[in-house]
Amino acid sequence: MSDAQLSSPYLSPGKPVGALMLQVVIALLPGTLAYAWFFGPGVLINIVFAVVLALAFEAVILKLRQRPIRPHLSDLSAVVAAWLFALCLPMHSPWWLVAVGIGFTMIAGKHVYGGLGFNPFNPAMVGYVVLLISFPREMTTWFLPIEVSGQSLGLADSLAFTFGAADTTGWDALTAATPLDQIRTAVGQDIPISEARSAPLFGHVGGKGWEWIALCWLLGGIWLLVTRTIRWQIPLSLLLSVVAISALFYGIDSERFASPAFHLLSGAVMIGAFFIATDPVTASTTDTGRLLYGAMIGLLAYVIRTWGGYPDGIAFAVLLANMCVPLIDYYTRPRAYGES
Amino acid sequence: MTTQAEIARNGLWNNNVALVQLLGLCPLLAVTSTVVNGIGLGIATLITLVASNTIVSLIRGFVRSEVRLPVFVLIIASVVTTIELAMKALFYDLYLVLGIFIPLIVTNCAIIGRAEGFASRNPVGPSALDGLMMGTGFLVVLALLGGLREIIGFGTLFAQAELMFGEGAGALTIVINPDYGGFLLAILPPGAFFGLAVLIMVKNWVDQRPREQAAAPTALPESA
Numbered sequence A: 001m002s003d004a005q006l007s008s009p010y011l012s013p014g015k016p017v018g019a020l021m022l023q024v025v026i027a028l029l030p031g032t033l034a035y036a037w038f039f040g041p042g043v044l045i046n047i048v049f050a051v052v053l054a055l056a057f058e059a060v061i062l063k064l065r066q067r068p069i070r071p072h073l074s075d076l077s078a079v080v081a082a083w084l085f086a087l088c089l090p091m092h093s094p095w096w097l098v099a100v101g102i103g104f105t106m107i108a109g110k111h112v113y114g115g116l117g118f119n120p121f122n123p124a125m126v127g128y129v130v131l132l133i134s135f136p137r138e139m140t141t142w143f144l145p146i147e148v149s150g151q152s153l154g155l156a157d158s159l160a161f162t163f164g165a166a167d168t169t170g171w172d173a174l175t176a177a178t179p180l181d182q183i184r185t186a187v188g189q190d191i192p193i194s195e196a197r198s199a200p201l202f203g204h205v206g207g208k209g210w211e212w213i214a215l216c217w218l219l220g221g222i223w224l225l226v227t228r229t230i231r232w233q234i235p236l237s238l239l240l241s242v243v244a245i246s247a248l249f250y251g252i253d254s255e256r257f258a259s260p261a262f263h264l265l266s267g268a269v270m271i272g273a274f275f276i277a278t279d280p281v282t283a284s285t286t287d288t289g290r291l292l293y294g295a296m297i298g299l300l301a302y303v304i305r306t307w308g309g310y311p312d313g314i315a316f317a318v319l320l321a322n323m324c325v326p327l328i329d330y331y332t333r334p335r336a337y338g339e340s
Numbered sequence B: 001m002t003t004q005a006e007i008a009r010n011g012l013w014n015n016n017v018a019l020v021q022l023l024g025l026c027p028l029l030a031v032t033s034t035v036v037n038g039i040g041l042g043i044a045t046l047i048t049l050v051a052s053n054t055i056v057s058l059i060r061g062f063v064r065s066e067v068r069l070p071v072f073v074l075i076i077a078s079v080v081t082t083i084e085l086a087m088k089a090l091f092y093d094l095y096l097v098l099g100i101f102i103p104l105i106v107t108n109c110a111i112i113g114r115a116e117g118f119a120s121r122n123p124v125g126p127s128a129l130d131g132l133m134m135g136t137g138f139l140v141v142l143a144l145l146g147g148l149r150e151i152i153g154f155g156t157l158f159a160q161a162e163l164m165f166g167e168g169a170g171a172l173t174i175v176i177n178p179d180y181g182g183f184l185l186a187i188l189p190p191g192a193f194f195g196l197a198v199l200i201m202v203k204n205w206v207d208q209r210p211r212e213q214a215a216a217p218t219a220l221p222e223s224a
Helices: A017-039 A042-064 A077-088 A095-108 A123-134 A155-162 A179-188 A210-226 A233-252 A260-264 A269-276 A287-307 A314-331 B004-014 B025-031 B035-058 B065-090 B092-101 B103-107 B109-117 B124-153 B167-172 B189-223
Strands: none
Touching: A017 A042, A017 A077, A017 A210, A017 A269, A042 A077, A042 A095, A042 A155, A077 A095, A077 A123, A077 A269, A095 A123, A123 A314, A210 A269, A233 A260, A233 A269, A233 A287, A260 A269, A269 A287, A269 A314, A287 A314, B004 B124, B025 B035, B025 B092, B025 B103, B025 B124, B025 B189, B035 B065, B035 B092, B035 B103, B035 B109, B035 B124, B065 B092, B065 B103, B065 B109, B092 B103, B103 B109, B109 B124, B124 B189
8 A cells, every 4th residue: 555545634543552651661660660770679679569469460350251351461551551550569568468459450440330441530549548548557668769778678678578577676667657647647747848747757858769750750750752652641630730739739838738849749740740640541631631630730730739638649639630631622623524 | 910920020139129220229229338338228218118109009009100109209208217216226336327318218219110100090009019129129239239349348237236136136237357467449439349249240240141142053053
């Protein structure tokens, strides 16, 4: 077939799912490596374990649903979902916690709706929120960066921790509240933020280590934009809305509300903006809709962080925005030429 | 004319209030965090259903159709108030646990649904039986859902049985795994939705199986 015989309009054939997901995996590498550098190899164990479990769940469910197993396993969508889910978890999570979360990610997040492409909610966030609501103790056991605690768990120790063979007494010094949690507690006790920030946990802008990891997510996000894996609307509007609302309240009272830079580089804002909110299945599909969708997540995340019951709100914000996607898409549908 | 066997089969399985008609979901989802709570509300609903069906059927010749719904609601409300007072007197602790959901039985759509759909056009005998069977179907689902959520959420079964069956029943409580940390989601409202969905799934699966087996032989020649 020669090109000369084709007439416009042209439709691009689009990239296969596997190629898109491969780009996401590549973009996740710098942030993941930075995470392991600052916090120890435990995070890698989480990721590998979650990915293996996710592939196993996927294979079993596809078998039960009598669907072809090989093409669905090799499109990497389960790998990406499990990877993102594992990054949300605290390090050294016990194995059963990962297993329950991955089970919900794969079954309740994805396959009950009909599998990839049909799920209204971001599967990784479904699994994460189930755990966050159900196991508050396990989900708030955050380990300190090596730089702060001065100790690191080796690979063997981390494995023992994950599979429940480690002696957990005496490890208390290794865990603490996250920077977001500390700011939250300080504000609750009327301690000014400038004073709270003098704790050893805090770095230049955000938390020590955390801020660099966030910048690495930004780097991966830029790679996704350059390779045209994601569109610019969602990350841009999400980050801008976080900056706008946090600047507003920072301007009102800088001792009770953290700075925009702190909000951008803390918690899940960066990874959420580029990797979680941009999930092509659950995000809005129109250009205007993407702007609205991103802004909604940014605003909701800030509101939950500042006035809600949890220190970070990206996961809840993404799920709430997922719910609104059909409505957003309906009202932002581009008008075809000639349609009134 | 519906036979007694048909009424029973409809109430317990084919037309189950909770699993097929999806009526009365508010109390169903709200109080089934344990088996005992589920059974408590289930029995109260069962008694209400039998009593309201019987009374509605008795007066069906005297009530003009224009005012039938307010009359049914009045009857149901009187029955529920009686049950609430009786519960307060007999099972005060359980009454405290179930709280607002006892008076709210009045608004349970299953009850007015049966009054309107069955009792107002059938004689007393079948109406009472219908109330009994529909109520039992509801009770079984409440108990199953309560058991499911209690096992997953708390790792126990029949906890606080003494609230309903007296002091001696405390021994009924089964602790399945004393080290179980609990799975909070099962106790929270989402757990009720997940649990009910699982029960409906099981029912549909059971219903489909004989059909698939019957369809299998006819499908064979086509593929051959």
